[in-house]
Amino acid sequence: MLEFDHIALTVIDLEDSISFYKFMGYKVEKVFEEEDYRWASLSLGDTSLELFQIKNKKCPKIYHIAYNFTDEKEAISIAKSLGYEKEDLDIFYGDLNRESFFLEDKDNISIQLIRKK
Numbered sequence: 001m002l003e004f005d006h007i008a009l010t011v012i013d014l015e016d017s018i019s020f021y022k023f024m025g026y027k028v029e030k031v032f033e034e035e036d037y038r039w040a041s042l043s044l045g046d047t048s049l050e051l052f053q054i055k056n057k058k059c060p061k062i063y064h065i066a067y068n069f070t071d072e073k074e075a076i077s078i079a080k081s082l083g084y085e086k087e088d089l090d091i092f093y094g095d096l097n098r099e100s101f102f103l104e105d106k107d108n109i110s111i112q113l114i115r116k117k
Contacts, residue, residue, distance in 0.1 A: 001074070005114050006041075006048035008063035012056055014038050015051040041051060064102065064110035077115050 010015040018028060018040055026042040026049060039052040054061045069075040076086050082103055089101040100114040 001071070002067040002069055002078075002113070003116070004047075005066040005068045005112075006050055007065050008039075008050035008052055010052050010054055010059040010063050011060055012053070014040060014051060016092050017051045017053075018042070021051070052055075060109070062109060066100075066112035066114055068116040069113050070116045072115070075115075078113070 026044045029041040031040045042049045091101045103111045
């Protein structure tokens with residue numbers, strides 16, 4: 001069974017957006033600096049929000065939507081039903097050290113599946 005994990009939004013100014021969401025009650029967990037983007041992981045109770053400031057690229061407002069999985073067979077089955085083969089999935093651990101991979105829905109919105117902690 002999949003469970004909602006987080007949603008990631010693209011923002012124009014990371015610091016301004018962090019300030020806004022802190023005012024809304026979010027706690028900043030970590031801020032990252034990459035070559036092509038800066039991003040922050042925030043939490044509000046049991047929910048998470050990621051904010052991405054993309055350098056030199058226009059992106060949709062929703063960067064990706066993420067779901068947790070506990071059953072790898074189920075996650076791979078979902079991917080296969082969408083036309084992906086396991087060997088084609090780019091399985092990675094990322095900055096938060098959680099195994100995950102991305103799919104795309106029919107509107108090209110990225111869907112991240114993450115092994116639950």
